Amino acid sequence: MIEKEPSVFSVALKYGFVGALIGVVYSLILMVTNLNTNPWLSTLSYVILIGTIVVAMQQYKKSNYGYMSYGQGLGIGTLVSAMFGVFGSVFTYIYTTFVDPNFMDNMMEQQRIELENRGMSDEQIDQAIAMSQQFASPALLVVWGILLYIIVGFILSLIVSAIMKNSRPEFE
Template sequence: MNETQTQPSVMSVALKYGGIAGLIIIVYTLILLVVDLSSNQWLMSVGYLILIALIVLAMKAYKESNYGYMSYGQGLGIGTVVSAVAGLLGGIFMWIYTSFIDTAYMANMMEKQIMELENQGMSDEQIDAAMSMASSFQGPGMMVIGSLIGYIIVGFLLSLIISAIMKNSRPQFE
């Protein structure tokens, strides 16, 4: 790389693809909510496949704009920021959805959880304790923070693997 060639910004690529990932995940989640399949864990986990695809696309775009090069650290940063943006957007969406669109959503989820705990044979005291703890994580702020932290952790772990596969470090001496 000579003096006139500049390195692309890791952050600009990551923010762009994080926004795209967030929007796709929001649309997918909204579809699941509308057709009442949001409690299907397998279908909800497809959101992580979307995240993986967008992390790979972001790293590929970065490499293309950086003459085919991307260090392991750059890839890790890209994937983590993509995940953070997607998680933030997803958390904000769920907060808006549960606060303004389907205000009974959280109560319905709690009811399903209670039935699941009863089926597992838990006592009423155990169920009350579990639901008390769960309700403390229900507020809008906790919803956004929980989504953000969850996506950052998962995205970081995914990026550890994806970056190792996709890295192409610039030779030390060109």
């Protein structure tokens, strides 16, 4: 009797949704408390992503009798990351467009203060802010957010899959 493997897509979809929901709640807390400019706290969203990828791969292996190929792990991790990117970016769009329309202006002002603290001239700061504003429209943030999560998630999945893989023996 041939054993049916679980679907990589269904596992990734389930855990990607749960992880993305946790990530969105975490982002909301950071935005509401104005802690989103703290680089350490912002980095924790990637820890949530890594944890979600690991849990999704563990669950896949558990439902597949302990086996998961490198490619299956890579697929799970990349799909989970894509879900993170889509949900997180859509949330950011909704938040910055409807909930807090001044969010981007506040971020630009925070960036201006950081550049001043670095000792940049007013002309350099104005150039940096102008360049940032070209890429800071809510619609572009969605696109960049999704792409960033997919790329980072793919790289993370390369590593996590290599560690967690357990291929079936060839002649079983």
